[in-house]
Amino acid sequence: MNGEVSLQTFHRMPQYLKALYEFKKEGRENISSVQLAEALNMTPSIVKKDLSQAKIQDGKPKVGYAIGDLIAGISEFLGYNNLKEAVLVGAGKLGQALLGYEGFGEYGLNIVAGFDIDDSIIGGKIHGKPILPTGKLQGAIEKLGIKIAILTVPAEHAQAMADLLVKAGIRAVWNFTTAHIQVPENIAVRNENMASSLAVLSAQLQEIIKKEEAQN
Amino acid sequence: MNGEVSLQTFHRMPQYLKALYEFKKEGRENISSVQLAEALNMTPSIVKKDLSQAKIQDGKPKVGYAIGDLIAGISEFLGYNNLKEAVLVGAGKLGQALLGYEGFGEYGLNIVAGFDIDDSIIGGKIHGKPILPTGKLQGAIEKLGIKIAILTVPAEHAQAMADLLVKAGIRAVWNFTTAHIQVPENIAVRNENMASSLAVLSAQLQEIIKKEEAQN
DNA sequence: ATAATATCGATAAAAAAATATCGATTAAAT
DNA sequence: ATTTAATCGATATTTTTTTATCGATATTAT
Numbered sequence A, B: 001m002n003g004e005v006s007l008q009t010f011h012r013m014p015q016y017l018k019a020l021y022e023f024k025k026e027g028r029e030n031i032s033s034v035q036l037a038e039a040l041n042m043t044p045s046i047v048k049k050d051l052s053q054a055k056i057q058d059g060k061p062k063v064g065y066a067i068g069d070l071i072a073g074i075s076e077f078l079g080y081n082n083l084k085e086a087v088l089v090g091a092g093k094l095g096q097a098l099l100g101y102e103g104f105g106e107y108g109l110n111i112v113a114g115f116d117i118d119d120s121i122i123g124g125k126i127h128g129k130p131i132l133p134t135g136k137l138q139g140a141i142e143k144l145g146i147k148i149a150i151l152t153v154p155a156e157h158a159q160a161m162a163d164l165l166v167k168a169g170i171r172a173v174w175n176f177t178t179a180h181i182q183v184p185e186n187i188a189v190r191n192e193n194m195a196s197s198l199a200v201l202s203a204q205l206q207e208i209i210k211k212e213e214a215q216n
Numbered sequence C: 001a002t003a004a005t006a007t008c009g010a011t012a013a014a015a016a017a018a019t020a021t022c023g024a025t026t027a028a029a030t
Numbered sequence D: 001a002t003t004t005a006a007t008c009g010a011t012a013t014t015t016t017t018t019t020a021t022c023g024a025t026a027t028t029a030t
Helices: A007-025 A033-039 A044-053 A067-078 A093-099 A134-144 A155-168 A194-215 B007-025 B033-040 B044-053 B067-078 B093-099 B134-144 B155-168 B194-215
Strands: A084-089 A109-116 A129-133 A148-151 A172-175 A188-191 B084-089 B109-116 B129-133 B148-151 B172-175 B188-191
Touching: A007 A033, A007 A044, A007 A067, A007 B194, A033 A044, A067 B194, A084 A093, A084 A134, A093 A109, A093 B093, A109 A134, A129 A134, A134 A155, A148 A155, A155 A172, A172 B194, A188 B194, A194 B007, A194 B067, A194 B172, A194 B188, B007 B033, B007 B044, B007 B067, B033 B044, B084 B093, B084 B134, B093 B109, B109 B134, B129 B134, B134 B155, B148 B155, B155 B172
Parallel strands: A084 A109, A084 A148, A109 A129, A148 A172, A172 A188, B084 B109, B084 B148, B109 B129, B148 B172, B172 B188
Antiparallel strands: none
């Protein structure tokens, strides 16, 4: 799906960025793959490989990489510089929390509006973002050329809404519902499935406890 | 970290469950690995392998698996039957959304209380969950023997709070902050990093658009 | 100036994960 | 009753991802 660079690599990139900002704040100017790896519980090998994928190849022996270069390179690689506009569909509890999430701006994402069917919130603003009726969704997407939709409707409406979004021209869906949505293969979907995450966490916990019991 | 079963497998399990409930609702009683794979855009091989990991091995040739057995088996495997209690730390926007998230109960997770430093919400309830001062966190964890913490504090307080949680006896941290937290290796951490997810989604979108431009 | 050492970056090796294959088996069709 | 077709479940293969190795090189120390 992704040409050369693996999704795991993309997943790690923002972590590097986060750590790099920390180091920068401490006054550091250079950092080696060893140190970056240590800060994030990774191996130097994977750090070096990831950075080379982002076309960052100006590390110096005995010194490491220039932190400023890394930050610029990764930000560019992740497209944080060119702002991407998005719509949020379903302004319920989770949707409202996301509308108020201030981190998105840093990542080059701007939510231009929320859409909902609830008349009591339509016409107003939530965290500064206008809430519009879903009837206006298609028009807005087409008119503004918006490519990304954040999906926070109830699970039972997820597929129908996804169909509508695709029809309106959306190219990427960030799916926060528990539903698995089917879309054409030229549409990107990212599932933010809490059940999945919780399952993994529980599994890790169970394993840890089992290990301990085995020791006693 | 996880003995035999991979985290990817755990990640897929709730997806199977979701799909199985759908099929059940439609009146189906049996399902083959081929059909389940198709519904979730996977391969039959991976479905069969995952199910065998969950000790589900009663599929019948020409028929498939009994849906009821699968649901029971996966639920048991994921520990959805034995309720796990959790505390939520940081009752801001995201924290409040999670306090109100009704899906957790299904997954065997019960948030017993939220903790915060904001006097204007302490003592009250949010979505039915009591909000307590962080000063009472340690006592509550110890007294109730709680093993899981949901971390939704501002990023700059994440590490300090994680340290406190670990000291109080927490064994698993579900980290919704953007900070990378360091914990002892016998503590499970699951990072719900929106930046990472967004990076992956953006990458997919970029790839799709590039592909299209190449065609024109 | 020379030697020692830390690090990069490319490549090789290892490990992990996903996918394919295939004999056995069961239900349905003939 | 026999044949056909679909599916499981075990195993083998392939692919992907991670980790290790190592020569080249730049900085620091002697």
